[in-house]
Amino acid sequence: MSSPVVDPAGAPGPVPLVVRTVEIDDPGPLLALLPRDEALAWVHHGDGLVGWGRAAVHSGRGPERFTRAHAWWREVTRHSVVRDEVGLPGSGLVAFSTFAFHDADPGSLLVVPQVVVGRRDGRAWVTVIGTSISSAPELAPHEPANEPRLVGLRDGSVAADAWLDVVAEAVDRIQAGRLDKVVLARDVVADLAEPLDVRAPLQRLAASYPGCWTFVVDDFFGSTPEMLVRLERGLVTSRVLAGTIRRTGDDTHDLTLAASLARSSKDLEEHEYAVRSVVEALAPFCTSTNVPEAPFVLHLPNVMHLATDVTGVVAGDVSALTLASALHPSAAVGGTPRAEAVSLIREIEGLDRGRYAGPVGWVGAGGDGELGIALRSGAVADDGLSVRLFAGCGIVADSVPEEELAEARAKLVPVRDALS
Template identity: 60%
Template sequence: MTISTTSSATGTDGSAPVPALRVVTRRIADPGDLLALVPADLPATQVFSWLRRGDGIVGWGAAGRVDTSGAERFAEASRWWTALVAESSVDDEVRLPGSGLVAFGSMAYSSSSPAGGTLIVPSVVVGRRGDQAWLTTCTPAGEATPSVVLEPSTVPAASAGVSFGDGSLTPTQWMGAVATAVSRITAGELDKCVLARDLTARARTPLDTRTLLQRLSTSYPNTWAFSVDGLVGATPEMLVRLERGLITSRVLAGTIRRTGDDERDLSLAAHLARSSKDLVEHEYAVRSVADRLAPHCDSINVPESPFVLHLPNVMHLATDVAGVLSSRSTSLALAEALHPSAAVCGTPRDVADTLISELEHMDRGRYAGPVGWLSADGDGEWGIALRSGAISADDPREIRLFAGCGIVAGSDPAAELAESDAKLVPMRDALSS
C-alpha cells in the first residue's frame, strides 16, 4: 500500500500514515456546467466526476491518496479512510450528500489485478444537488483555507485522429470464448458467466478527460458519468447507494440493442420483458444482490418483476433493490459485500470467476469494479465501472475500452458480440470527432 500526502499521522492500525486535513464547505450560487469548472491541462489521474443529469460532484487535485492491492484492497482503504476522518476537521455549512469531506474511489475487479484500488481526496470539490450548490476545499491542517476562483471554460472538442484496434481477443476469438462458456453452462458446471472484451484506442493528441465526460453526460443523462484516477465512463448501474440509513441498488442484466425506430424499439422492449433467456440472467443478478445485502439490512424490498430501462443505445432489464441498514457498515463496505455481483461475474460466483480467468485472456483492471465516492459519515454512491475506458498512465493518447455480456444456456455467440458492440458505443462515440 502506498500513501501520498502532505502532512500525516499514524493510522488506526498503527501502520498507514494518513493526512490531517482542514475541510471547508460553503454554499455558492449555481455555477452552471460543473464540468466546465474543471481546470484544463490536468492529468487524468487528478480529474474526478460523479454526475447524473448535471447534478453531483466534480473535483480536481489531490489532498490525500491511498493505493491498495490484493484481497485486502477494500479493507485497507476503509482503515485509511477511518483514520483520515478522525484526523481531519470539517466545517460544512451545507450538509448534503457530497458536501464536506469526500473521497473518490475505484477498485479493481480482481484481487489479483495490479490495478488494485484507490481512494483520493480532491483538493477542490464543486457540487450541486437540486437548487443548492457548494464549494469544498481540502488543505493540510494548519494552513489557511485557499481562495478558489471558479472560472468556467470551454471544454474542447474530441481528440483528433482516433484509431481503434482489437484488444486481447479478436471478435472471432471472443465468440469462441462465448461458445465455450455456453458449453460449460449446458454441461451443468455453472448457471451464468459474464465475459468481457476490450478494444484499444489511440488519438494523435492527448485525451482530455473533460471532453469525454461532457460527451458522455450529455448523450447519456440517465447514467452516472464518472472519472477516478484515469478511469472514465458512464455507468447505468448503481451498485449501492447509502444515504441516511437507506440502501438502494440498481441491478441491470438482460440487454437488447435499440434500432432508433421508436415503434420498433417498443416492440423490442416488450420482447425483452418476456425473454426467458434474459429473465433468467436477470434473476441470477437480482438474487445475488439481495442475498449479499440481507445480512446488512433490517428489511429488504425486492420487486417481483423488472422494468425496462431505456438508454440511447440499448435497453436493459432493471430492478431497484432497497433495504434499511442494520449495521454500522459504510457504503464502501457494502460495495465490497456486493462485489462482484452476478451482473459482472456469474453464478456460482467462484466457478464463474475461474472461467472468466480462463477465457478472457486479459486483466480487467478496474473495469467492472466499484467506482464512486465516500463521505465522512460513511454514506456514498458506488456504481459498477461499466461503459468505460482506462486512460494509459504512460501515454495520455491511449485508452482501453471494455464491454461485457452475461452468458447463459441460451446465449448465441454472434448475438453476444453484437450486444458487446452496442455497449462499446458510448465510449467510442465520446472519443470520435
C-alpha cells in the same frame, strides 16, 4: 495548495486534514469547471460532484483492498477537522474511489481532492481540503476541452473471432452444469492523434447519457447505468441491470423490442441470477429489503436493459465501502455462483480488466456514498495516445456467441462515439 498525503502501502494511519464547505451560487455546468489535469467527476442529470487536486491518496490491491480502504478512510475522517455549512450528501470531506475488478490487480484508489464542487436539489457548494486552512478558489469555466482526434479502432486483448470461441467455451461449461452464468468482457483500443483531454469525452457522455453516472478517477472514465450501492442516512439502494437488447432508432419498433425483452426467458433468467446475488449480499447488513416483483425496462439511447432497484434498511455502523465489498462482483458483472464464475473469467477471458466492472464513485466522511459499476468505460494510456474501451455480456446456457458479440459492440458505442 498543500502537498498530498500519500498512503501507497495501504496501511491505515492518521492523515490530518482541514476541510471547509461553504454554499455558493449555482456555478453552471459542473464538468466545465474541471481543469485538464487531475480531474475527478461523478455527475448524474447535471448534479453531483467534481473535483481536482490531491489532498490525500490511498492505493491498494488484494482481497482485503476494500477493508484496508475503509480502515484508512475512517482514520482520515477521525483525524480531520471539518467545517461543513451545507450538510448534504457529498458536502464536507469526501473521497473519489475506483477499485480493480480482480483481487490481485493494481489500480484501487481513494483520492481526496483539494477542491470539490457539488450540486444537489438546487443547492451548490465548494469544499476546500488540505493540511492547512485554504480559501476557496474562484470558480469559472476553464478553457474548452481539446476535441479528440480518433485515428482508428483495433482489437484489444482478444480478436472478435477468437472471442466467439471464448463465449462458446463458456456456454459448454454452463450446459455441463459447472455454473449458471458468467459475464465475459472484451476490449478494443482507440488510437488517437494526440494525447486525450478527458474532459471532452466526459462532456459528451454526460450530454448523451444524462441518466447514467458519468465519472472519471485517475484517467479511468465512463458513463455507467448501474448503481452498485448508494447509502444515504441508513437507506441502501442497488440497481441491477442484466438482460440487454439493442435499440434500432425506430421508437415504435423499439417499444416492441422492449416488450420482447421483458418476456425473454433467457434475459429474465440472467436478470434473476443478478438480483438474487445482490439480495443475498445485502441481507447480513439489512433489517429489511424490498425487491420489486418484476424488472422494468431501462431505455438508454443505444440499448435497453432489464432493471431492478433493490432497497434495504441497514443496521449498525455500515459504510458504502463495506457494502461494495460484499456486493462485488455481483452476478451482473461476474456470474453465478460467484467463485466459479470469477475463476472461469480468469481462465478463459484472456483480458486484463483492470478497473472495468469494478466499483467507482465517491464516499463521504460518515460512510454514506455512491459507488457505481464501472461499465461503458475507458482506460487512458499513460501517454494519452490510446484508450482501452470495455464491454461485457452475461452468458447463460442458451447464449448464442454471435448475438453476444453484437451486444458487446452495442455496449462499446457510448465511449467510442465520445472519442469520435
